[in-house]
Each structure stands twice: as structure tokens, then as C-alpha cells.
Amino acid sequence: MVKEIERAGIPVVHMCTVTPISMTVGANRIVPTIAIPHPLGNPALTHEEEKVLRRKLVETALQALTTEVEDQTIFEPKL
Amino acid sequence: MSFRVVHYINQFFAQIGGEEMAHVAPEKREGPVGPGAALNTAWKGEAEVVTTIICGDSYFAEHEKDAKEQILAWVKELNPDLFIAGPAFNAGRYGYACANICKAVQDELGIKVLTGMYEENPGADLKEKVLMVATTNSAAGMRKAAPTMAALALKLMKGEELGASCEDGYMPNGVRRNFFEKERGSTRAVKMLLNKLAGKPFTTEYPMPSFDRVPPNPAVKDLSKATIALCTSGGIVPKGNPDHIESSSASHYGEYDITGVMDLTSDKYETAHGGYDPVYANEDPDRVLPVDVMRDLEKEGKIGKLHNLFYTTVGNGTAVASAKKFAAEYAQKLLSAGVDAVIMTST
Numbered sequence: 001m002v003k004e005i006e007r008a009g010i011p012v013v014h015m016c017t018v019t020p021i022s023m024t025v026g027a028n029r030i031v032p033t034i035a036i037p038h039p040l041g042n043p044a045l046t047h048e049e050e051k052v053l054r055r056k057l058v059e060t061a062l063q064a065l066t067t068e069v070e071d072q073t074i075f076e077p078k079l
Numbered sequence: 080m081s082f083r084v085v086h087y088i089n090q091f092f093a094q095i096g097g098e099e100m101a102h103v104a105p106e107k108r109e110g111p112v113g114p115g116a117a118l119n120t121a122w123k124g125e126a127e128v129v130t131t132i133i134c135g136d137s138y139f140a141e142h143e144k145d146a147k148e149q150i151l152a153w154v155k156e157l158n159p160d161l162f163i164a165g166p167a168f169n170a171g172r173y174g175y176a177c178a179n180i181c182k183a184v185q186d187e188l189g190i191k192v193l194t195g196m197y198e199e200n201p202g203a204d205l206k207e208k209v210l211m212v213a214t215t216n217s218a219a220g221m222r223k224a225a226p227t228m229a230a231l232a233l234k235l236m237k238g239e240e241l242g243a244s245c246e247d248g249y250m251p252n253g254v255r256r257n258f259f260e261k262e263r264g265s266t267r268a269v270k271m272l273l274n275k276l277a278g279k280p281f282t283t284e285y286p287m288p289s290f291d292r293v294p295p296n297p298a299v300k301d302l303s304k305a306t307i308a309l310c311t312s313g314g315i316v317p318k319g320n321p322d323h324i325e326s327s328s329a330s331h332y333g334e335y336d337i338t339g340v341m342d343l344t345s346d347k348y349e350t351a352h353g354g355y356d357p358v359y360a361n362e363d364p365d366r367v368l369p370v371d372v373m374r375d376l377e378k379e380g381k382i383g384k385l386h387n388l389f390y391t392t393v394g395n396g397t398a399v400a401s402a403k404k405f406a407a408e409y410a411q412k413l414l415s416a417g418v419d420a421v422i423m424t425s426t
Contacts, residue, residue, distance in 0.1 A: 001406035002423050003293045008410035011296040016425035028295035038359040041366030058372045065420045068298045
């Protein structure tokens, strides 16, 4: 799906936990996330801590969208 | 009495010449020429190349209809037990010619055919229609290719049942064949893993489909003016899943309006995904589709705007062709809505 969005001319960032799959399907901007059932959260944290975590992940995604890439690139969030 | 074989080769393997002689029209010679000798040796008298047909690669590519007509007429008259072509290794036009002349002989004359080439040769596009042995990418692989082709050819002529592609050396042609492995699955998996860890070659028993590539688009210049859309394959839907998106093998996607929605809460949203433990996503759907954080960033002016629609489906056993179709369709909607960038989340 990321590839079809990219093909349409819209920059897209893929946030996912299993980054090798993302690499295989051909996403160009990739942000690794926390876990399969809660990519953008962590139920072990408090609600507030969890939102801070999610914000960091989304900010990494936004950073990926504003970064020029030539090839498939993984953007590691600083958690 | 031995089986009679007609062999097709190009100008190069017939030692007529290289590229400068690729224009030569088809000709017919008695007995083996070039690689045909290696086939004869491997057959040990059980079969033999009675006639060799030679055609320039450019001639075949540029006069395909005439070339096929002439070659089919000869093969019909010779009526061999098998028509064999190549091997072409990674020579593109030669591979194309081998695959296509084999297909014509097989379809129009009902004669058994076999060819061989490198798996990335464009001629290998016909691997599900024409039986092909997988070879290396250069003619240096002839010593290995000739006996494999010869053995498979003999099986075909004797009318014996083929083994699996990995046993008989042909390219997988979509026909499934059952056989007993010598070792059980766990042993094979552990061996494969050990080879992988040691950086040694290993062969997967379940090759992944190949995917094409799309070059990345230019980056977003100014986030504070950008409209950003959220999309997901994690199955986030309004509570009750109003469009009945399937929990696996989804047949469609959903488009939902989040105008005025500041946070995805468990009383209004849930996941329809049947491929992961839904407890966490149902408790707080922002864990999959981060609407709350996007709203904060919108309020703070970090991003221009969160697009008022999100697109969602369930990526659980969903066919690649379906996913491609869904996204191709909603990408056009995003484009016409003036969306500048997309965040896609997957579980």
C-alpha cells in the first residue's frame, strides 16, 4: 500500500514493527515501532508516558517525511 | 532404437559468429552442433540429436513470424520425440527465442519441448508455459546445465513422471508435486538457520514473491503548511465495524471522517484485525492510529493540518493484489484532496 501511495506522487512514511517486511515490500521511509499489537503505544507505561512515547515516534515519522532519501531508509526514533 | 531429438541453438553456439552474425536466417544441419555434443554424450545412446536448427538471435527477434514458420515446418517434417533449445544462460534475445520457439512447437505440433536459461533471462517469463532448466548466468555453466537438461529430456521422452522442480532442476512452473523429504521440517529449519547465521548459502523452501520498487518522492518542504493523512493496515474502524471489513483476507477498505475527533477512544473506535491480539488496540486505538498526537501537533502548528479522512483496512492474509488496488484507489482520493504526505501504520 505504501508503494501505491508513493507511486501516486505522495511522500509516505511506513511506521511498523517488522521492518524487514517493510523493506521487502519496498517502503522508502521507514520508522520502527514498539510491538505488533501496539505499534504506537506501550501498555506497560502510564497513559501520559505512553503519549510522550507516541509523540516521539510520530515526530520521527515527520522527520522522515521532511528528509530527502535516495533509497530505502530506516529512521530510528530516539526513545 | 534411440529417441530422436531436434536441437535449436543460436549463431554464437553454432560458431558462426557473435553479434555481427546475429542477423542470419534459420538453417538446418544434420547431427549435433556445439552444445548438442554434450547432450549426446550424456544420453549414452538412449537419445541423439538428429538435426540442429540454427538461427541468429536478431533474426528471430526481428522476424519472429517468418522464423517460427520456417522452423515449425522443419520440425513437423522431422517429427522428433523432443525439441530442445539452448541453454541460453543470460543471453536475452537467445532466451526469448528459445522460450518462444519451444512454446510454438509444443502448442502447434504437440511435440515435447525443453529449454534452459538463467532465471532472470527475459525468456524465463514463459517458465509456467514451457519447461525450463535453471542455469547459471554464463556459458561457463554448460558443464552443469547439459547433464541436467539431458536427464530431464530423457524423462520426458520416456514418459516418466517429473519430480519436483528442486529435484529435477527445472524452474518452478506452478505445478505442485508431492514428495517425501529425507529430513523432517524442524531439522531442515535448524540447518537452514545455522547456515544463515554462519553466512553460508542456504535455500529457502518458501520463496517470497518478488516486489517491484517505486522511487521515493521528494521530502515535504514545510510541515507547518502540510496536510498529512493517516492510513493503516491495522484495521482501526469505528466501533461496530460499519463497513464489515473482514478480520482476514480483507476485500475492501474503509474511509472514515475524523473531523473534530481529538482522540480515538475505546467507546467509539476498535480494530477489525484478526491477526494480532486486539486487546491493546481496542483499549486505546491511538496505539495503532495516532490521532491524539497528530491533533496536538496540529494545534501547536507543527503540522498544517491532519486530513479529515483516514483510510484503513486489515492487512491479515490480504492478497497483495487487493492491497495494491485499495491503496491505488485511495491514493487518488488523497491526491485530489490536496494531501501532502501520508503516515501509514502497520501492526
